[in-house]
Structures are given as C-alpha cells and as structure tokens.
Amino acid sequence: MAANSSSLNGTHVKTIAILAGDGIGPEVTAQARRVLEALNLDLAFEEAVVGGAAFFAAGHPLPPETLDVARRADAILFGAVGDPRCDALERALRPEQAILGLRAALGLFANLRPATLFPGLENASALRPEVARQIDMVILRELNGDVYFGEKGFRTAANGTREGFDIMSYNEAEVRRIATVGFEMAKRRKGTLHSIDKANVLETSQLWRDVVTAMSADYPEVTLTHMYVDNAAMQLVRNPGQFDVMVTGNLFGDILSDQASMCAGSIGMLPSASLRAWSGDNGLYEPIHGSAPDIAGQGKANPCATILSAAMLLRHSLDDEAAAKRVEAAVSAALIGGARTPDLGGTMTTSEMGDAVLAALM
C-alpha cells in the first residue's frame, strides 16, 4: 500500500489524481472516471490543472499545486496536453513540458505500452486481419536514459565539417531497473520476455545484453530471448504473435512502440503507463494520443484509450487485477456489441461510448 493512502472507517481509500489537461483530455478522462466510479472501490479523486489549461489559469504548465496533487496520489490519470494557442510560448512554458516535468519529478522510468487488437477492429489495423489478430503484447520502454540524455552537441572536425553528436549510454543499474519490470511482467503474463538491443554493433547494447542475461538466472520461469532491433521491427509486422513482453531502451522503444500501436488499430484505443517501480506507486496512466485540437469539444473523441489506461492503473498501482480485467472485458464487450466512435467508423459520441462501456460493466 502506498504511504499516501488514507484510512477511513478501517478501509483504505486510494487517491487518484485526475490531470485532464487540454483539448479532448477533459472529455476522455471524464468517461474513464465514470468507469472507475462504477466499480464501487474505495477511491477518492482529486483534480488539478495541467498543460495549457494550467498555463492560462496559473501561468505555468505544471504549477507546484498540481505537482503536489500528483505526488500525494496513489496514481495519476492523465488526459493530454497541447494547445495551439501556446505554440508561440518559450519552450519551458509550453503545455507539453508538463508531462516531461511529471516524469522527471516522479522518477517515472518504465513506460508500458500494451498493444492489443480488440475483436472486431481487425480492419482498423495497418496489417492484414489474420496477422493483426495475433497482436497482444506489451512494449516496455526505458524512459530516463539512453542517447536522449547523453552528452550532445555540435562540433567542427579538423577539415572544417560540422557534425552533431549524441552519446548513447546505459549503466548496469539502469538496465537492471527496467529489466526487473520486464521479468516481473513476463512472469505474470505468458512467461516469455524479448530483450531488444543492437549488441552486434553497440557496446551500450552489449552491456544491456550481459546484464539481462545474468538476471535471467533469478527468473527460471521466464524464457528470455534476445533480438536485434532491426530484426524485431521486421518480426513485429511479419509475426507479431511471437511477442508478449518486449523490454528495450529509450530510443528503440520509442520507435517500436509507435510501430506496434499502428499495427493494433486506432490511436483512440491505446493506453499507456509510466511507472517508477514494479509496484506502480505513483504511476501515471494516459492514452498514447495527444489533445487532438481538431476534434476537441465536438464529442468525437474515442475515450477507450483512457478507459483502458484506468484499467492499467487498477492493475499496476492499485494491485487490483480483477477490476482491471473487468474494465478491459467491458471495453471488449462494447466493441463486440458494435459501439464505435468516428475514428472506428461509427457515429457514437464520447459519452455514448462511455455509456456503452458502463453498460457492459454492469
């Protein structure tokens, strides 16, 4: 139990921070909150402004009060940030800085992106239906290290040519930390873990591979396979059914998770979690999409990605697998029953889609 849970009449009330953000963020988080409330768990909700909404209300995309709410909570349900009215602001004040600030302040280093094709959505995938049907995996991406955070800059070589450089590195502790999440997740799923690297040419990857291999002795129930990232990208579209949990570094995970998401259908269907430990305390859960200003305020947004993010919150931060499965089954049943927002080829509004999921939950 997180230290921030409060006790009321002997029951432990878990606090969920809702940071709805901008554009369609408030529309989709409202539906996810309805679903969480319908589960009749001991949950308390605390809302706070973030992103462009926070900039206009408080002068900063991540005001200290919002960070306090996030820190106090057992888990954070995040909508999306991004507002075209903020495009001309200096970078530090842009809405998107809020999510980077939250990840850094809360030490969220493990990004989980499940990619699952729900029955009935085969034609939304970029893959052939019989291949798309195999997709049910989680890509686990390290968020705080790798080439994105190494020394970087521009320099001029002896012959006067300008060059850019970005240093790639991982240390053993960083690899162990993310690989632990990967092994633990694999243990709870199908017992297989693919570790993705480029150890044939990169020393960073060789160290990654050595550490993961050594750790596998502690997880005899998990079958570990190493795969080079170029092969993994190819296998992901050729035979995605072979993957269940993939663990990889920041750069490779960035690319592979976007590839996997489009294999699984609409952007409106894909949830994510960012964790700072396997236990999931203080985890942040959000749809992979942004604030979609083109459809904001029109009731066209698909809330399923956020509802499925709430299911991940139940699983990883509240340790309530049964409730998580109930929510996922309700989304699946609603889709099988024909519920479709415009991104899925239907006409339902955001709240009608929420109604359909709630009806399937009862």
Ligand code: NAD
């Ligand atoms: P986007 O994900 O917001 O939208 C891309 C396209 O997908 C749009 O056509 C949009 O209408 C559609 N779409 C997105 N979510 C949908 C949903 N739930 N249902 C139906 N259709 C949906 O990406 P973008 O347009 O590149 O970015 C818009 C803003 O969001 C930008 O300011 C960007 O920086 C921000 N952004 C924020 C996050 C985040 O908060 N984590 C992530 C990505 C982008």
